[in-house]
Amino acid sequence: MINLQAKALTIAQMKEAEARSNELGVSYAQLMENAGSACTAKIKELFPKLSTSSVVILCGKGNNGGDGLVIARKLENSAADITCIFCCGEPGTELSQKVYQQAAAISSIQFLDAKKEPMLCHFCLNQADLIIDCIFGTGFHGEVQGSAQPMIGTANKADAVRIAVDIPSGMNGDDGSCSISVFRADHTLALGALKPAHLLEDTQSVCGKIHTLDIGMPSEALEDSSSVKLLKWENLPALLPKRDPNANKGDFGKLLILAGRSGMGGAAMMATLSALRCGCGLTTLAAASSVINACFPHLMEAVTLSLAETKDGAVSSESLTLLSEHLSSSTAAVIGCGLGHDEHTEKLVRSLVKETQTPLVIDADGINCLAGDINIVQTAKAPIILTPHPKEFSRICGKSVAEIEADREQAASQFAQQYSVHLVLKGHATVIALPDGTVYQNTTGNAGMAKGGSGDVLAGMIGSFLAQGIASEKAACLAVCLHGACGDRCAQRLSEYGILARDLIQEIPLLLRELEQNR
Template sequence: MIKLVNSEQIRSLEKSLVDKISPEWSLTLMEVAGSGLAEIAREYKEPYLIVCGKGNNAGDGLVAARYLNNLGSKVFVFLTSNEDEFSHDAKVNFNMIKGKIPCLKIQDEKDNNFFNALNNSNTVIDCLLGTGTNKKLSSFYEWIINSINDSKKTVIACDIPTGVDPDTGRINSKAIKANLTVTFGYPKAGLMIYPGKKHAGIVRVVDIGLPDISTNQYLLDDKFLIENLPKRPDDSNKGTFGKTLLVCGSKKYPGAALLSGKAAAAIGSGLTALASTEEVFQQITAVTPEITHVDFNLSSILEESMKSNVLVIGPGLTAEPEIEKLVKDLITKANIPIVLDADGINVLKEEKDIIKQAKKEIILTPHPKEFARFLGKNIDEILNNKLELTKSTAKELSCTVVLKGPATIISHKDETVYISPFSNAALAKGGTGDVLSGFIGGLIAQGLKPPLAACVGVYLHGKTAELITRDKTVFSLLPQDLISYLPSAIKNILCK
């Protein structure tokens, strides 16, 4: 896993380093950061236009300008402030290039010098604002951002694209649309969460010598998956890998039960059982004979749950009053972990605190619209506050929340957050969430703790979709492809 940090963590880490070594060490950090930025910028075509604000982000850009100029590259520097407004370290570095590199202040929105430099450059380096600023931008800064974005030049952001909140990925008004973000020390969480991720482009990290940091935010990766896939010893049997019990499907949505059940079996659940109506089961058993049937009533489901390791409730259920009662009874009476998806979540919108009454751990897997309905908020509130709401809900209800979507966010009750690196439009299709709930359930059946199963399931889901789109494009993925391609995705990771 890759550690992610917020702006306060990085400031505190840098300050502790400066306090420990010497006050001048901040200039050393800036030198390393700026030289690293310049080294990466050299992979892109000159001339370079470096646009600087007045803080330490500007200082990084001024160091980069010096290095690029010393290497013979053509560099223009444009400033938004007078030199007496610079931070101490930025001013030191400005004085080192003063008179050696063209440095002009942007006068106003009709500044022809700025437009000429923008038109004549090939690469723009955004050093306007760094991680220390996440407030609403002035109209002047918005105009500069629009001008850079409209120029269609290659844009490199220094540490964080101006306008992107480094902690949440939120955009308060406007933001630079970078092709590449060169970030320092550790990647910032806001670079991995939409919409910030969309503005960051490719993210590359420059090591500036910061010590190891303790954090509760992580980006999932292949190494994480390799370390946490369930073990499959040769001397095992079907009982070794547990039993997944699904409460899914209805006359209207029989396919949801099929997808969840097949997904649980495909990911390794030793046994898979489905509690649904006879009509649904008859449709499913013809194509999935490995799934056994449980009568669709509370007593039968609870009896079967005593022989099972996990309950998956919700895909395709509908939100009828009798379903609502069944779901609530299962939450409070079943003595195994529960994965709640779709209508398993929808029926709780008026009584979400019932989740606290569960005997074992609960995982919620909503998409943003379901999450909005569950929390009684509008969709924009969810999309603008994904990280905060996922964390607060998991903590409040003492559960794990998987907020599905591009760069899916998984938050545990202890406020530890994991972010998926995958963003794939191919998954924007009905049924893909049913597969995910089956994946997570099947992993819990094999012995993974529910929070870990959520992370492994989400990562495999995204990785498999990535593999499918290479063959079938983002248009043609079908939910069942996630099941048929799963073995290839696992092999692809394990064979690296």
């Protein structure tokens, strides 16, 4: 299993981790102090003009408000002036009362009550340069009410940088549901670990840029409490094997790509080019003859295998024997990119799944060809990685897209365990589920990658790493996270609007070089 320290924790799991930390000697009070210190350091980094700035901290009556009071105390010597606004009354928990007493001993910090002094509170918010939100925690649900509501409303309209601690107030940490009056942050400081809501596409406009802060929780506490492991760029160097300087092309695998039909040659070409860029020793594109003729001038480094085609431009099932022969000498195969779905391709894909002993990556139309009887994957003689988007996954798992999207991790994990496959459920925060129940969630990538061809690039990348002898789990994780990082690099250079799938391929070798340097 890949060793990842970054975790995504649900509300219940976070409470469990805090309790476990307390048992291991890091008390709740120390965690609050650590959280305040970590937030203060990050705030100074994000907002370097503190010495000439007015800071307002919105505090709730619970321990979230206590975090804000610790931040106020630790920022005292750095900011021009600090105001703490109690949005729901004075601190009500033992911990928050204790840190309130410590902060109140500092004469330069101003304390206001939103219910008793609303006009003064609104004035301070409108004059603030930085607003820090510590009202509600991750377990919030429903609608913001009482005096907190107008405070959040004014904060959202203020000409200030807004930072939320752990989760924007008014958002539920598990499902991302938001109150109408949710705090809209420019930055969110996730304490200890990311929460599920941080990873949802719909919440990005509320959370802003998300930063995960170490608050000193023992690694055992996080390990025991987490169910989903996060893939980050910094995890990748350990997944990329070193290459033997005395090796030859035969040592880096042979990949067969069965892809493309008339009108879909681009999918075949992008899968092939991305596989080549990921270091496979020998890559062969097997496609309908018309596709090979169209792609050949652009694939100088690849071998091509021209297959008989139907009158509709699809690969004919008559090619099964030839494909089986080539698969037997391959170390991995990718099936499905732009392949099309008819009786011929369905017969081909099903036969290859049942007969081959070569590890397979099955994508797009390859998955559609299996949808009529997905149980066939359980008869496979070799490992299988399925790479569906939600609609394709819906066809093979029997759930609606809405049901899948409501809990992507659970849906993917159940399927992977039931059918003994590695499942890459594509989309925002792509999920990788393993047959043993392990679930990874990717943190790289952006909406600019939501364009035709991106999935073909990913399939080629996974196949290339798999062909080189990298285990299915690591091949999938490495490719998915690298693929997203390529998209992020393209967005910086080209904007999210301007990214094309071919641009991702150009970034692959540049980012692989960075991984080699950081290994």
